[in-house]
Amino acid sequence: MADRSTRLLRFAVFAAAFDTFLLAPMLVSIATDTGTTLTAAAGMASAYLLAYGVMQPVWSVVSDRIGRGAVVRWGLLGAAVTGVLCAAASSLGPLVLGRLLAGGAVAAVMPTSITYVGDTFPVERRQGAIADLNASYAAGSAMGTLAGGAAAAYAGWRVGFLGSAVLAGVLAVVLARLPHCPGAGRGGLRHRIRAVLGTPWALAIIGLALVEGAALLGFLGFLAPALVTAGHRPGIAGLVVAAYGGAVLLWTRVVKQWAVRLPPAALIAIGATMLVAGYGSAALSPGVAGVLAASILVGGAMAFMHSMLQVWATEVVPAARALVVALFVGALFLGSATAMRVFAPLAGHGAFRQLFAVPALLAVPMGLAAVVGRHRTYRR
Template sequence: MNKDGNKIILLLGLAGFIVMADNWVVSPILPAISQNLTLDISRAGLLITAYMIPFGIFQIIFGPLADRYGKKQVITLAMIMFTIATGLCALGSSLTNLAIYRALTGVFAASVMPISLALIGDMFPIQERQGAIGTFMGISFLGQGLSMAIGGTIAYFLNWRGVFGIYAILAIIPTLLLLKNYKSLPSEKHPGNKIFAPYAKLLGTSRSLFTYFIVLLEGIFIVGSFSYGGAYIAKTYGFNYLYIGLIMTAFGIMSVIGGRMSGKLAAKMGARKVLSLGLVSAAMADIIIYLYGDILGMLILGIALLGLGFIFTHSTLLTRATEFAQKARGAAMSLVAFCFMGGGGIGTAIGGRVIAAAGLDNLFLINGLALVITLLLSFVLIRDHVVEPNEIKEMIRNL
């Protein structure tokens, strides 16, 4: 990866870091918002929904828009609007207008992941692409790992409005860097592309369909585990948000380290083995947390392995998806982001029911076993050649 390539990855990673940190920022400050605006906490929870719904929906819209009108044009405009919307949240004076501002933030935040990944697909040859994607995703998910600690710390020293104000200031940095490096970014446009037509083609072939299915399962079981990591730490150790955030940072740190390693490992071992290694690491992480989570060192090891498993798995699947539709790469990446984030939402919702029925500890056991099943499915579905439905039937008959 050359110097200019590293600079672009850092730029896009910084944008991803801010957006992923913003994803989770409301959770630790929700009690402060409800108290300040004299709201019941259940009503204040609307702010999380107001963000997540447009964030999920617009994942599948921004990619095709970027293919049609230009990736750098769309992501630059979206980052400008994301910065403004985040700043407006600091001025919210009622549940209604604050929910509107959070919804706008979610709309424009949805652009960063799919378009950044499509840009990386355009800029890096296939032999360098997994390392570039892994580094970008690692930096981005470091933001998610740190989000609770950052939000809680700012709210502690300032107030909840200060959290949004500082996030808006931080968002200015990648926005200005995008404008500064605007000419060096690729500017492919495909004005003839229909907005939703590429999705029918992407879902119409077994190679891409099976890849998206594994991405969905990855989101359900890896993000589903990550989502309740903080709750597990609070229940087991009684730590505050700052300490919880610091421990959860192990996920982000290993994502960054694993992202730098994934491309080199794929070149030596093959992408298929890196995918398997990722799913094995994530499954081991959940089992370690289930068995030894009450030992702090083992808990941190489990969270770190979850981050490593995530980045090996996700960077491999993303690299694979960049080859599905070169003239509609934005749409291909949008569908990955939609499956992954949608899977994370499903996994979080299912996790809540599992916790209510079987307890928090058992969630990690169930997700760990589910990741083992996902690994076995990946052996059947993720192959170097296209696997047609009749081949699947034959494989099942031979089991």
């Protein structure tokens, strides 16, 4: 049952990533069509990430009551509906609202899938299963980036949103075959909250996720706009940044092999180093070469560092796994939304060198804290 579940969940995660990464290559095109600035259009991405983060505790409670699979399907259905709403929007305001609702819906998919794996896989197989989910997320992010760039360049951004809606709607139906995984039930929520609040390392990993979200994901959405602002076509920008998804896929295979020999803290250190080098490359040269290097290296950071933090989140408080994962992912995307909102004016002024220097610097203390924390808590 576990292997079948993983295959179905990987499709769901692919669709969630497709929707998340679709927007960035279309931002400049949307800003032009709606008569707004890139800074204003970036508000769609901030709204999406904010809703994604805020909805995590809500979906955690719902999944404990109605089951993990049902929540994943409801999230996909919501993504389908909001995709149609965005495609039909005639101005920036409805688009921001549509992406806000989309972020809240898609928020149900990846974290609940991770919790599903934590509930159904033994510890010795959990890292591999989560790595497979991350690989599917990476594939979805690559295809979403490519589709967004192609839509902006050749068909119009509305087609991009419609494509995402169709994909999510179809998979919402397909996942009716997902084996049922019951949640923790109605009772005990206060007990789970107390368990999380009473576990210092749970609070630490949630704090790390907040900073990681800002450093890793918060600036990823600016890579494609950096190229488009420099005069490159959206299709080319999408193609270059899509290397991120391909890199996560390839690096994930490496992680699965190295995880047998290296402790998680060492893998986190490798990922943090790649994050510094990746955004450092974009800061030094925010053209095609620098952005391509950033896409590949930040993809490595996702595979090495983020996957290890995900596994840590499933282990730190087993009795409150869904809640910890939800708070972990919520903090991740709240950090992303905050970084995108705060630093969007730099993108609006074309100051991409200064923009990408921020996550390169931020990744240093965050990486050190993550390495030390995981080293102290890891038990073979």
